[in-house]
Structures are given as C-alpha cells and as structure tokens.
Amino acid sequence: MHFYHGDIVFSKNKKELEIHENSYLAVESGKVFGIYESIPKQYEGAPVTDHGRALIIPPxxxxxxxxxxxxxxxxxxxxxxxxxxxxxxxxxxxxxxxxxxxxxxxxxxxxxxxxxxxxxxxxxxxxxxxxxxxxxxxxxxxxxxxxxxxxxxxxxxxxxxxxxxxxxxxxxxxxxxxxxxxxxxxxxxxxxxxxxxxxxxxxxxxxxxxxxxxxxxxxxxxxxxxxxxxxxxxxxxxxxxxxxxxxxxxxxxxxxxxxxxxxxxxxxxxxxxxxxxxxxxxxxxxxxxxxxxxxxxxxxxxxxxxxxxxxxxxxxxxxxxxxxxxxxxxxxxxxxxxxxxxxxxxxxxxxxxxxxxxxxxGNLGSFEKGKDFEAIVIDGVEDEGLPLSPANRLERFCYCGDDRNIIARYIAMDHF
Ligand SMILES: [Zn+2]
The missing domain is CATH 3.20.20.140 (Metal-dependent hydrolases)
Incomplete structure (x- = not known):
C-alpha cells in the first residue's frame, strides 16, 4: 500500500466534484484502494508521498x-x-x-x-x-x-x-x-x-x-x-x-x-x-x-x-x-x-x-476505488495570504495556470 497526501479532487459524476481536503489516497497494485482522512491503523508505517495541501487530480x-x-x-x-x-x-x-x-x-x-x-x-x-x-x-x-x-x-x-x-x-x-x-x-x-x-x-x-x-x-x-x-x-x-x-x-x-x-x-x-x-x-x-x-x-x-x-x-x-x-x-x-x-x-x-x-x-479518469491510479499534482495558484478552496484552486489552474503549476506526475504506477 502506498499513500499520497494532499487535497484530492476528481469528478464524482457529470455535475459534481468530489473533494477530500487534507486526505490520503491509497494505492495498491496500481489501483486506487480508497481515500482516508487519516492513515488507517492497519496501514501505519506504509510509505507516504506528502504533497501538503497541493491538489491531487486525475490527468x-x-x-x-x-x-x-x-x-x-x-x-x-x-x-x-x-x-x-x-x-x-x-x-x-x-x-x-x-x-x-x-x-x-x-x-x-x-x-x-x-x-x-x-x-x-x-x-x-x-x-x-x-x-x-x-x-x-x-x-x-x-x-x-x-x-x-x-x-x-x-x-x-x-x-x-x-x-x-x-x-x-x-x-x-x-x-x-x-x-x-x-x-x-x-x-x-x-x-x-x-x-x-x-x-x-x-x-x-x-x-x-x-x-x-x-x-x-x-x-x-x-x-x-x-x-x-x-x-x-x-x-x-x-x-x-x-x-x-x-x-x-x-x-x-x-x-x-x-x-x-x-x-x-x-x-x-x-x-x-x-x-x-x-x-x-x-x-x-x-x-x-x-x-x-x-x-x-x-x-x-x-x-x-x-x-x-x-x-x-x-x-x-x-x-x-x-x-x-x-x-x-x-x-x-x-x-x-x-x-x-x-x-x-x-x-x-x-x-x-x-x-x-x-x-x-480504460479504467481511468477519476479516483473511484478500483480505478488505475494516475495523477497530477497542482500547486502555486494561490496568491500569498489569500487562500482558496480546493475547487477554486482547480478552476484557477484551468483558467490561469500552466505546466509550471504541475509539480508531480504519476503515470503507470503499477509498481505500487
Ligand atoms: Zn481535427
């Protein structure tokens, strides 16, 4: 099991975003296993890639x-x-x-x-x-x-x-x-x-x-x-x-x-x-x-x-x-x-x-349980001292951002 920590956002359905602030996305055998507010007891000690409060979204x-x-x-x-x-x-x-x-x-x-x-x-x-x-x-x-x-x-x-x-x-x-x-x-x-x-x-x-x-x-x-x-x-x-x-x-x-x-x-x-x-x-x-x-x-x-x-x-x-x-x-x-x-x-x-x-x-495009895990991590779209919600940060990235805001890319993570 491998965990990715950040503000996790993806499409719940055609109309709604699903947002998990300050949460952990668990990946096992290259697939999304679940999203948790804190690491469950039985997985304590599992490796964590910590992105702070950056956005973790599907590619x-x-x-x-x-x-x-x-x-x-x-x-x-x-x-x-x-x-x-x-x-x-x-x-x-x-x-x-x-x-x-x-x-x-x-x-x-x-x-x-x-x-x-x-x-x-x-x-x-x-x-x-x-x-x-x-x-x-x-x-x-x-x-x-x-x-x-x-x-x-x-x-x-x-x-x-x-x-x-x-x-x-x-x-x-x-x-x-x-x-x-x-x-x-x-x-x-x-x-x-x-x-x-x-x-x-x-x-x-x-x-x-x-x-x-x-x-x-x-x-x-x-x-x-x-x-x-x-x-x-x-x-x-x-x-x-x-x-x-x-x-x-x-x-x-x-x-x-x-x-x-x-x-x-x-x-x-x-x-x-x-x-x-x-x-x-x-x-x-x-x-x-x-x-x-x-x-x-x-x-x-x-x-x-x-x-x-x-x-x-x-x-x-x-x-x-x-x-x-x-x-x-x-x-x-x-x-x-x-x-x-x-x-x-x-x-x-x-x-x-x-x-x-x-x-x-394929089995791609969101972080529902069982999806193949791929992600990009977005940061640096907020102004100093003027915090935005995760949904607002995502929107601002799409309007105002560029590739410099993409601070990590996870592709073909089937080794985790
Ligand atoms: Zn064409």
Missing part, C-alpha cells in the same frame, strides 16, 4: 489532436479553415513521409503532452502509416494510453496527399496488423472526413473495422460546408453520421466524432444509438472553425462529450485550458442562441476532460 484526456500539425500550431490563425488547410496544414502533413522529421515532431509532442498533464490522447497522424507507428512507440515509451490513426484521404485533397484507394486500404490494414496488439496504445481508423473520402474507401474501411474489430475517429458536422458537402457526395444518406453508419464504421467503438458543431436530429440519434463520443475543441472553434458546439444541450440529452486540443487548429496542448474555454464558449452560445442553450458549469467541463475522456481509454 487529462485529449480526444481530438493532430500529431502532424504540432509544428504549425499558433501560425496562420487569422485564416479561414480552407485557406489554413491549403497554406499551412497540407504542406506540413506532407513532410511526415520523412521518418527523421516525423520522429522529431512526434517525440516533442508527446513530451509536451506529459508536461501539461495529458496522459491519454486520440491522435490523427498523416497518411503515412510507417511514421504513424513511430508515434505509437513514443506514446508507449511515455506510458500514455491512446489511439493513433493513419489518416485516409483519396479525393478532394492536394495531389501530394491524395491516396490511391487500394493503396490506402492496404496500408491501413498493414498498420492495423502491426499495432492491434499494442498494450496501451491501439490503432483506430481515421478517415479524415467524408468530403475527402470516396465511397469505396469508406466501405473498405468499414470492412477493416469489422475484420479487426476497431473503432473510428473522424470530423463530423464540423462546419456548415462540411455537413452539406458530405450529404451531397453521399446522396443516399440524410445526414453526416449516417455515412459512417452505413459504411459499418460505428459498429465496434470507440466512435470518436470530432467537433460535432452542427448536428441535426439524425446525427444526434445515430451518435446516441452507437454510444459515440463527441469531442468539443474550444480553441479550434475560436481560431479556425466557425461555430460553437451546443455542448450544454447535447450534455443534457446524454450525448457523451469529451474535450480536444485539436492542435494545430487549436494553438496549445493544454487540455485544462480547454476546460476553461468550454465554459466561456457555452456562455457565448447561450447569449446568442438562448432558445436551446444553457451554460456549462466548471464541474461539467472538468468531467469532460477527465472522467468522460479517461474512460474512453
């Missing part, structure tokens, strides 16, 4: 992020999506055929995630399956949990990133075969989005989904253009989500739907039917993608919502910043469209970033 999960866009984050942010893609993103992603370049970027990205307390991520890479495999290796080395997808795109893309359909499917199958047995990091099918994928490609990926029992991530109802273009190209479908349903891509899970900003009733119905995980990416919404996810409305309708940095449309790795931004954007949404939208509480947004997100990757 963050990033459900939508582009490994091939790390080097361009914070550049071209004054462009609209289509210009940003053609000017910055597509030329950058093309560089990932070069293993030496890809390794440099992917390694730096993983290091930055760990530094910022993100221990779980669902990554898009680029069309290059070989170098996508290198990202898996870096994540496994860092003991992260994750999904990594080789991107598929065989139309409406620049020549240098347009795949031959058969080749794309072959390379995807090779990628699945090579990585399906991964311990913590698994492959996931990653068609970029319907406008850049032919019917043959999506249905071929659907066959691979069935054969290897793997999930899928894509961009769904991301913009008004994308939503309309998807059903124009797939005219047997009444909505964007139905395209993936018909292709058999939602059957195995996880089905991770990025952005989900403009869902119609049919998209919501299908997302619910397949227990899909939607991803709110607040910074990306501000920077590049016009529109705000109706997060409060979807949450109230029991659609699963997680958070994503969406680097590089999002400019920073820190998921805790997305917690703050999700609350801010819900206020704007409710102000401009009050008929359907309320505002998110801080506790609701924190839940998306930790418990809801963590459970996509």
């Amino acid at each position: 963050f999960s990033d459900l939508h992020v582009h490994g091939g866009q790390y080097a361009e984050r914070g550049t071209g942010m004054d462009l609209i999506l289509s210009d940003w893609l053609s000017t910055y993103t597509f030329p950058e992603e093309a560089k990932f055929s070069d293993a030496e370049y890809a390794d440099r970027i992917y390694k730096a990205f993983v290091d930055d995630m760990i530094k910022n307390g993100t221990f779980h991520a669902s990554f898009y890479t680029t069309i290059h399956g070989d170098t996508a495999g290198h990202l898996i290796k870096f994540m496994e080395d860092a003991k992260m949990h994750g999904f990594v997808g080789k991107v598929n795109m065989d139309m409406n893309s620049p020549d240098y990133l347009t795949e031959d359909t058969e080749e794309s499917l072959k390379e995807t199958e090779a990628f699945l075969e090579k990585h399906i047995g991964g311990e913590r990091v698994k492959p996931i099918l990653t068609p970029r989005f319907a406008p850049t994928c032919s019917r043959e490609l999506l249905y071929g990926l659907g066959r691979l989904a069935k054969k290897y029992s793997v999930g899928m991530q894509t961009h769904l109802v991301e913009s008004i253009w994308e939503k309309a273009e998807a059903v124009r190209l797939f005219d047997d479908c009444s909505c964007d989500a139905e395209i993936y349903e018909k292709a058999g891509l939602l059957d195995n899970g996880p089905s991770i739907l990025g952005h989900f900003i403009f869902p119609g009733e049919d998209d919501i119905r299908i997302a619910k039917k397949y227990n899909a995980i939607t991803v709110h990416c607040p910074d990306a919404t501000n920077n590049i993608i016009a529109g705000i996810m109706p997060a409060k409305m979807l949450s109230d309708r029991d659609i699963k919502i997680t958070l994503g940095s969406d680097v590089g449309a999002g400019h920073g790795v820190a998921v805790y910043k997305q917690v703050a931004r999700a609350v801010q954007l819900s206020k704007l949404k409710a102000f401009y469209e009050p008929e359907n939208n309320g505002t998110l509480t801080f506790a609701e947004a924190f839940y998306m970033a930790t418990k809801e997100g963590g459970e996509v990757f």
Whole structure:
C-alpha cells in the first residue's frame, strides 16, 4: 500500500466534484484502494508521498489532436479553415513521409503532452502509416494510453496527399496488423472526413473495422460546408453520421466524432444509438472553425462529450485550458442562441476532460476505488495570504495556470 497526501479532487459524476481536503489516497497494485482522512491503523508505517495541501487530480484526456500539425500550431490563425488547410496544414502533413522529421515532431509532442498533464490522447497522424507507428512507440515509451490513426484521404485533397484507394486500404490494414496488439496504445481508423473520402474507401474501411474489430475517429458536422458537402457526395444518406453508419464504421467503438458543431436530429440519434463520443475543441472553434458546439444541450440529452486540443487548429496542448474555454464558449452560445442553450458549469467541463475522456481509454479518469491510479499534482495558484478552496484552486489552474503549476506526475504506477 502506498499513500499520497494532499487535497484530492476528481469528478464524482457529470455535475459534481468530489473533494477530500487534507486526505490520503491509497494505492495498491496500481489501483486506487480508497481515500482516508487519516492513515488507517492497519496501514501505519506504509510509505507516504506528502504533497501538503497541493491538489491531487486525475490527468487529462485529449480526444481530438493532430500529431502532424504540432509544428504549425499558433501560425496562420487569422485564416479561414480552407485557406489554413491549403497554406499551412497540407504542406506540413506532407513532410511526415520523412521518418527523421516525423520522429522529431512526434517525440516533442508527446513530451509536451506529459508536461501539461495529458496522459491519454486520440491522435490523427498523416497518411503515412510507417511514421504513424513511430508515434505509437513514443506514446508507449511515455506510458500514455491512446489511439493513433493513419489518416485516409483519396479525393478532394492536394495531389501530394491524395491516396490511391487500394493503396490506402492496404496500408491501413498493414498498420492495423502491426499495432492491434499494442498494450496501451491501439490503432483506430481515421478517415479524415467524408468530403475527402470516396465511397469505396469508406466501405473498405468499414470492412477493416469489422475484420479487426476497431473503432473510428473522424470530423463530423464540423462546419456548415462540411455537413452539406458530405450529404451531397453521399446522396443516399440524410445526414453526416449516417455515412459512417452505413459504411459499418460505428459498429465496434470507440466512435470518436470530432467537433460535432452542427448536428441535426439524425446525427444526434445515430451518435446516441452507437454510444459515440463527441469531442468539443474550444480553441479550434475560436481560431479556425466557425461555430460553437451546443455542448450544454447535447450534455443534457446524454450525448457523451469529451474535450480536444485539436492542435494545430487549436494553438496549445493544454487540455485544462480547454476546460476553461468550454465554459466561456457555452456562455457565448447561450447569449446568442438562448432558445436551446444553457451554460456549462466548471464541474461539467472538468468531467469532460477527465472522467468522460479517461474512460474512453480504460479504467481511468477519476479516483473511484478500483480505478488505475494516475495523477497530477497542482500547486502555486494561490496568491500569498489569500487562500482558496480546493475547487477554486482547480478552476484557477484551468483558467490561469500552466505546466509550471504541475509539480508531480504519476503515470503507470503499477509498481505500487
Ligand atoms: Zn481535427
């Protein structure tokens, strides 16, 4: 048994934080055993890592992020999506055929995630399956949990990133075969989005989904253009989500739907039917993608919502910043469209970033008894002589903090 002492905070449920001030979190065989106000008699003498009154919280999960866009984050942010893609993103992603370049970027990205307390991520890479495999290796080395997808795109893309359909499917199958047995990091099918994928490609990926029992991530109802273009190209479908349903891509899970900003009733119905995980990416919404996810409305309708940095449309790795931004954007949404939208509480947004997100990757995301133990420790957000409650300190960290406030990181603690 090993004890961690501090102010322990995690999501009790979607609406409430659970807070244990000045308490001891017990870990046995890598799992949370319990939380105590003092060390129980029978465990006296057990080792204690004492963090004083610092916050001990679960790490963050990033459900939508582009490994091939790390080097361009914070550049071209004054462009609209289509210009940003053609000017910055597509030329950058093309560089990932070069293993030496890809390794440099992917390694730096993983290091930055760990530094910022993100221990779980669902990554898009680029069309290059070989170098996508290198990202898996870096994540496994860092003991992260994750999904990594080789991107598929065989139309409406620049020549240098347009795949031959058969080749794309072959390379995807090779990628699945090579990585399906991964311990913590698994492959996931990653068609970029319907406008850049032919019917043959999506249905071929659907066959691979069935054969290897793997999930899928894509961009769904991301913009008004994308939503309309998807059903124009797939005219047997009444909505964007139905395209993936018909292709058999939602059957195995996880089905991770990025952005989900403009869902119609049919998209919501299908997302619910397949227990899909939607991803709110607040910074990306501000920077590049016009529109705000109706997060409060979807949450109230029991659609699963997680958070994503969406680097590089999002400019920073820190998921805790997305917690703050999700609350801010819900206020704007409710102000401009009050008929359907309320505002998110801080506790609701924190839940998306930790418990809801963590459970996509395993037995993770909170400190309930039996969860795999992982944590980060937060300190230094109070002003001298002006104490705050643990809940207020957590909120201030998400709004005002940075990686310097993360004073300890516990990942893969199965040796305790
Ligand atoms: Zn994206």
